Amino acid sequence: MTENPEGADSAAQNPPPGGRPEQKAGRRSRPHGKTHRRIAGALAIGLSLVTVGFLYTALAPQPQVAEAQPDAALIAQGEQLYNNTCITCHGANLQGEQDRGPSLIGVGDAAVYFQVSSGRMPMARQEAQAARKHPLPIFDPDTAEGRANLEALGAYIQVNGGGPITPAERGEALRGDDPGRGGTLYRLNCASCHNFTGVGGALSSGKYAPALAPASESQIYTAMQTGPQNMPRFSDQQLTPEEKRDIIAYIKSVNETNDPGGYSLLGLGPTAEGIFVFVFVMSGLVGFAIWLGAKS
Structure with missing residues (x-):
């Protein structure tokens, strides 16, 4: 028996009119396969929606009015x-x-x-x-x-x-555990109006930032929640409850700390006494120099 490559090639290039049996079977099975895929996709989507709904119901926070x-x-x-x-x-x-x-x-x-x-x-x-x-x-x-x-x-x-x-807590329960971080947050968000030590200060149009020493922990917390007067409102996205508590801890630590250097000088900051002494001494020296010049 002799091989006929050319005949094989021509048969491959020109299949019989009826096509190959496997091709016919494949064509007949395609609609059936598409139906299976559609049903499987619909089931997968339905299962995903049910799973997402269940997770949302189980994990989503309840609104305050629902409590x-x-x-x-x-x-x-x-x-x-x-x-x-x-x-x-x-x-x-x-x-x-x-x-x-x-x-x-x-x-x-x-x-x-x-x-x-x-x-x-x-x-x-x-x-x-x-x-x-x-x-x-x-x-x-x-x-x-x-x-x-x-x-x-x-x-x-x-x-x-x-x-x-x-908040349900009152008094010292509203003081955070990290007054150092509270001091950083206070200087970023509060010191421009209330001063570095919470003594307050004047604002425009007859308004002012009040001193924080008389305010209780609950009053400071609710002021941050609601933003009274010219004060901005700090939501829990801007300052978390833990950060608010740390700010309260810093404010109370400053107000309850004695002045180891002597006079507080209106609580203008930790270097207020040094600046006062420097200005006072320099003014005295300048005045003395002027007096010497006038005398000579």
């Missing part, structure tokens, strides 16, 4: 306090009144605590800025009655207006 709601009695007490002390300036529906008071929608329980516990609200008169004063006796945070009334008033405004919530 423990204040009881009806507490809200009713807060409404009565609001009607007695706040409604004239802030309106029956927290919408505010022109030339009297701003809207309370969105300010939250945190703003209520800061403004009322520090005596800034209710205001005695319309001024460029609400000054700190002793709070109303019914809202004094140093008494059990005052704390209960603050909680009730805040709960009423929180339910009807929403906004930031006062």
Whole structure:
């Protein structure tokens, strides 16, 4: 038997009209394979959607309003306090009144605590800025009655207006563990207005940054949450709760530290006494030189 390569090549190039059996089978099986792939893809997508939905339900943080709601009695007490002390300036529906008071929608329980516990609200008169004063006796945070009334008033405004919530911790529990980091954050975010040691300072249009020494830990924290007056609001994305606590630890450490060098000189900073002595001595030397020149 002799080989015929040319014939083989021509047969490969010119297959019979019916085609090869395996080609026919392949063509017949393609629609069946596409159907399988489509069904498998749809099942994969469905399974992925179900998995994502399950993970979101299990891991997504719940909104604050979905957490423990204040009881009806507490809200009713807060409404009565609001009607007695706040409604004239802030309106029956927290919408505010022109030339009297701003809207309370969105300010939250945190703003209520800061403004009322520090005596800034209710205001005695319309001024460029609400000054700190002793709070109303019914809202004094140093008494059990005052704390209960603050909680009730805040709960009423929180339910009807929403906004930031006062942290559950109080006092030294709001002080962080790293006042060194708090000092760095304070100098970056607060010192330009409140000075390096929290003594405050003047701003424009009759406003000012108040001294921080009289403020409690809760008042400092809620001020950072709500941004009263000219102060910016620091969300948890800008300053985390841990960073806020470290700032509070720094402020309290500065205010509670004695002055080992003598006079604090208004708390202008750690080198205030040296600068004062330098300026005083140099001025004396210049004056003495001028006196000698005039005498000669």
